[in-house]
Amino acid sequence: MKTFSRIVLCLAATLAGVSAAPVVSADAFVQGGPIGSQTSDGYNALGPVVTQPIEFPHNRHAGTRANGGMEIDCLYCHTYARRSAVSGIPRLSKCIGCHNMIESVKEKPRIKTLLAYWDRREAIPWKKVHDLPDFVRFNHERHIQRFIFDQGRPSREACGYCHGDVASMTTARRVKAISMGWCVSCHEKEHRIDAVSFKTGHGPNDCWQCHH
Amino acid sequence: MSLDNLISNWSKLRVRRPQVDQYKDSPYKWAMVIDLDSCTGCNACTTACYAENNLPVVGKKRFLEGQAMHWLRIERYWGEGEESTQEFPEQGAAFLPMMCQQCESAPCEIVCPVGATHHTPDGLNSQVYNRCIGSRYCSANCPYKVRYFNWYNYPESAWPSPLELQLSPDVTVRSKGVMEKCTFCVQRLTEAKSKARTEKRNVQDGEVVTACAQACPTSAIHFGNIADSSSTVAKMWKAQQVELSADKQKKDMKHEKMPAASEVASGVGASVEAEKLRGYRVFEELRTYPSVVYLERIRSGEV
Numbered sequence: 220m221k222t223f224s225r226i227v228l229c230l231a232a233t234l235a236g237v238s239a240a241p242v243v244s245a246d247a248f249v250q251g252g253p254i255g256s257q258t259s260d261g262y263n264a265l266g267p268v269v270t271q272p273i274e275f276p277h278n279r280h281a282g283t284r285a286n287g288g289m290e291i292d293c294l295y296c297h298t299y300a301r302r303s304a305v306s307g308i309p310r311l312s313k314c315i316g317c318h319n320m321i322e323s324v325k326e327k328p329r330i331k332t333l334l335a336y337w338d339r340r341e342a343i344p345w346k347k348v349h350d351l352p353d354f355v356r357f358n359h360e361r362h363i364q365r366f367i368f369d370q371g372r373p374s375r376e377a378c379g380y381c382h383g384d385v386a387s388m389t390t391a392r393r394v395k396a397i398s399m400g401w402c403v404s405c406h407e408k409e410h411r412i413d414a415v416s417f418k419t420g421h422g423p424n425d426c427w428q429c430h431h
Numbered sequence: 432m433s434l435d436n437l438i439s440n441w442s443k444l445r446v447r448r449p450q451v452d453q454y455k456d457s458p459y460k461w462a463m464v465i466d467l468d469s470c471t472g473c474n475a476c477t478t479a480c481y482a483e484n485n486l487p488v489v490g491k492k493r494f495l496e497g498q499a500m501h502w503l504r505i506e507r508y509w510g511e512g513e514e515s516t517q518e519f520p521e522q523g524a525a526f527l528p529m530m531c532q533q534c535e536s537a538p539c540e541i542v543c544p545v546g547a548t549h550h551t552p553d554g555l556n557s558q559v560y561n562r563c564i565g566s567r568y569c570s571a572n573c574p575y576k577v578r579y580f581n582w583y584n585y586p587e588s589a590w591p592s593p594l595e596l597q598l599s600p601d602v603t604v605r606s607k608g609v610m611e612k613c614t615f616c617v618q619r620l621t622e623a624k625s626k627a628r629t630e631k632r633n634v635q636d637g638e639v640v641t642a643c644a645q646a647c648p649t650s651a652i653h654f655g656n657i658a659d660s661s662s663t664v665a666k667m668w669k670a671q672q673v674e675l676s677a678d679k680q681k682k683d684m685k686h687e688k689m690p691a692a693s694e695v696a697s698g699v700g701a702s703v704e705a706e707k708l709r710g711y712r713v714f715e716e717l718r719t720y721p722s723v724v725y726l727e728r729i730r731s732g733e734v
Binding site: 352353354356358360361364403407425426427428430431 | 433436549551552555557559560561562601602603604614617618621625628629
């Protein structure tokens with residue numbers, strides 16, 4: 220059974236496109252540090268500390284192999300990020316899709332909680348960590364399309380611009396301020412528009428892009 | 432816009448609008464054509480606007496006090512100079528849907544003390560709710576009276592549970608003390624532009640319409656991008672010889688100079704052609720350069 224679960228995991232990893240080890244530029248994001256600590260970019264509006272119903276180990280799923288992770292691509296679970304405004308919380312059946320097959324961890328307390336939710340046919344009440352005010356409209360799709368699909372950057376780096384290195388955390392926590400000034404500090408810079416071109420461009424700086 | 436950008440590009444940002452060919456190199460300039468001959472005054476556009484843009488229903492009392500929050504209203508006119516013994520004649524009303532005209536040289540923009548209303552690159556006149564402090568200067572300076580102020584905290588009362596579930600998540604629900612107005616359904620435009628950018632193209636004609644244009648049963652409201660000369664709306668502007676940067680259109684010139692008999696006979700002179708033109712913009716003489724063209728009614732009198 221153990222071998223079988225390995226195969227399933229490998230299959231999942233291949234589907235997610237991580238079979239070739241991605242080169243992640245470490246400068247693009249900084250590690251989080253303890254919850255609520257000062258951010259590297261000088262902002263300190265990190266919001267409340269969020270306790271999740273299950274302490275989900277992002278590091279075990281998405282972390283590097285050297286650190287005992289499985290390098291699953293962010294977009295394997297947060298799949299809506301590439302095609303909609305919101306990245307979405309993966310549904311419970313996505314967790315079960317793999318975990319049904321993985322006998323070796325079925326007896327662990329966190330997995331038991333997970334399977335209990337499944338047996339009760341109940342969604343896990345995950346809490347929002349990166350919550351924007353109601354008058355702000357952020358579009359994940361455009362950022363993912365630009366950085367990952369146009370520029371060919373690894374998703375761990377591209378997602379990390381705003382979310383920090385989630386792959387080294389257990390439950391995600393805010394390490395970037397996500398304030399308007401912080402968004403604009405990136406939008407007003409000239410960046411190369413894709414991986415091959417020397418043309419540059421900057422993000423939209425019109426108020427109505429996000430506030431309407 | 433950062434302060435550095437503001438200081439270093441001051442002269443560029445202070446350009447007077449509109450200029451000739453202002454949108455020649457820009458991908459979008461949203462505009463409208465409203466055919467008053469087709470408009471039956473049915474109010475479907477207003478209803479669609481209420482549903483699309485989370486507008487509160489204020490009730491009869493506040494409506495009579497002039498505090499209605501309808502971004503798009505149907506103005507009703509009776510025949511000028513006609514005598515009638517009744518308060519309202521049996522028939523013969525003329526209708527004109529009036530919403531924010533998205534002026535190129537908008538009177539509201541220059542008076543806002545906090546820069547909550549400004550011009551977007553698409554030629555729209557934006558209203559940023561979280562920046563607005565409710566000074567109401569913009570409304571005072573608007574000749575069309577299409578800006579509406581939240582005198583009450585409508586989120587508390589306008590949508591009693593479970594009606595709050597009908598609110599569109601793409602549009603901010605405005606609270607007390609904030610000015611609001613027609614946005615040309617900017618949430619739809621943003622979505623269409625994002626989709627087009629992902630597919631590496633521009634927004635096509637007809638791909639995105641405002642809620643009022645979508646709801647109009649007689650297709651009196653046309654919406655589109657006049658920066659794209661092949662779009663329906665651009666063609667209609669051209670056919671009506673309406674210039675974005677002019678403060679008087681060909682149609683109105685016909686009233687000034689009657690063509691000489693020889694001109695009529697030989698078919699020369701623009702005024703002959705002008706007789707057929709119907710396109711005009713409201714209060715053009717104020718030099719607001721609106722983005723909405725109205726087509727004059729052809730049918731007259733009682734139907």
